[in-house]
Amino acid sequence: MRTDTSHDPTQRFSSRVEAYARYRPSYPHATLALLEQACGLTVGSKIADIGSGTGLLARLFLDFGCDVTGVEPNPEMRATGERMLSDQPRFHSVEGRAEATSLPDHSVDFVTAGQAFHWFEPAAARAEFQRILQPAGWVVLIWNERLVTPGFMAEHEDLLNKFAREKSHPTEAEFSVFYGHSNWRLARIPNRQSLDEAGLRGRIESSSWSPLPGAEGYQPMMSEISKLFLKYALDGRVTIEYETTIYYSKL
Secondary structure (H helix, E strand, O other): OOOOOOOOHHHOOHHHHHHHHHHOOOOOOHHHHHHHHHHOOOOOOEEEEEOOOOOHHHHHHHHHOOEEEEEOOOHHHHHHHHHHOOOOOOEEEEOOEOOEOOOOOOOEEEEEEEOOHHHOOHHHHHHHHHHHEEEEEEEEEEEEEEOOOOOHHHHHHHHHHHHOOOOOOOOHHHHHHHHOOOOOEEEEEEEEEEEOHHHHHHHHHOOOOOOOOOOOOHHHHHHHHHHHHHHHOEOOEEEEEEEEEEEEEOO
16 A cells, blocks of 8 residues: 655655656746746746756746756655756756755845745745845746636536645735735736546646555545546546746745
């Protein structure tokens, strides 16, 4: 029987790396235009991507022309990210965490985090980001958040809440404490992911809160996933609708 026994968030995804790499959605390219206009992102900007995982967010910036250092504490996730981005000479990978990145002082223009900030220790991460950022640097925190609309998305959310309820999203007050002020900005960009049945199964398996194969609840969860897919699939696919939320500010 495979179960997650560690309460350490840096180890939660060790048994889910393949599903995460294959079935998590990417981030919309409109993110780049937003950060160009609002934050001065340029080709060649130096970015520390914290909790870089399998490299989904890092690739967005690498394809734009940035230099990206992925900071990832989980060895399995880090190795997968290095493999997935092996074609990117501007990608560098280090073992580290938000509270201790190992990067030099004032060495980056942006600190980014995709689907990761809620795992950080905010006070220690803020101090570390202040250390590694240039004086005019920005912190950009990004999530793909599922929309809950009538039909498939609402029933999908009910299923997740039953079998794989996720860690709660930070509140506005928590963002204000982290940034040190309430003038941080928020943008929302539509995003979507088209999946066949195997992809829908893999997407839920990528959640650190879902039961693993062999664990209690896994087979009932997969049975309900199959029923949900059969109910709503068109031409063999369903679409998960997201809103990409981007929190950005200087510290």
